[in-house]
Amino acid sequence: MFDGSTYKRCKCTEPKLDADGQPIIDANGKPKVRELGSACPLLKKRDHGTWYYYVKLPDGPGGKRRRPRKGGFLTQNQAKEAAQKLWDQAQGGIDVDTKETVAEYLDRWHAKRVDLKRKTRFGYRDFIDRIQTCPRPPRTPRPPHPGDVPADMGIQRDQEGQPGSG
Known part of the structure; x- marks a missing residue:
């Protein structure tokens, strides 16, 4: 079983208060706000907030703590299953907490x-360089599928918008 925890939180906010209990105002004249997170009183409701997990992994180089976190799960069981999967991958030798990019x-x-x-090395290097510098073509909308077209499309209509014969 994974070593970590699951918890529920939301993105509700409230004004930040000073020592006197008055809202702190920013330079634009608006009150500063803070997230309630797991302190939100509405979290008792089933449909408020989402479930998160964190997993305690063995310390990294230099004794740095590693605690991967992820949220957005609808149920606590989904969060637990995802945490268990991450834990199993980490125990299997996969570096689940890496920040290394594909290029790196x-x-x-x-x-x-x-x-x-030499020639193979040069070919690989050329391929890697082309992948990393290749501009992506702009996304173009796909042509509509015949099933996506409204049923009355293609029917000729007269000047009043009624189906016509020609």
């Missing part, structure tokens, strides 16, 4: 491949 991984992978012939 590919560069590291290419640098440690000492068994490649």
Whole structure:
């Protein structure tokens, strides 16, 4: 079983108060606000807030604590299952808390491949560089599927909007 916890929280806010109990006003004249998080009184309701988990992993390099967190789960059981999956991956040797990008991984992978012939190494490097610098084409809307077209589309109408014969 994973070592960590599940908890429920929301994004409700309330004004920040000074020592006298008065709202703190920002430079624009609006009150500063803070999130209630897990202190929200509405969390007792079933449909308010979402479930989160955190998992205690073994300390990282230099003794740095590692506590991956994730939220947005509808039920506590879903959060527990996701936490257990992350825990199992971590116990299996997968670095689940990495911040390494794909570009950094590919560069590291290419640098440690000492068994490649010169031409293969050059080809891999060229491919990696093209992937990292390739501009993505703009997204274009897909053409409508025949099932997505309203049923009356294509019917010719007269000047008053009524279906016509021609």
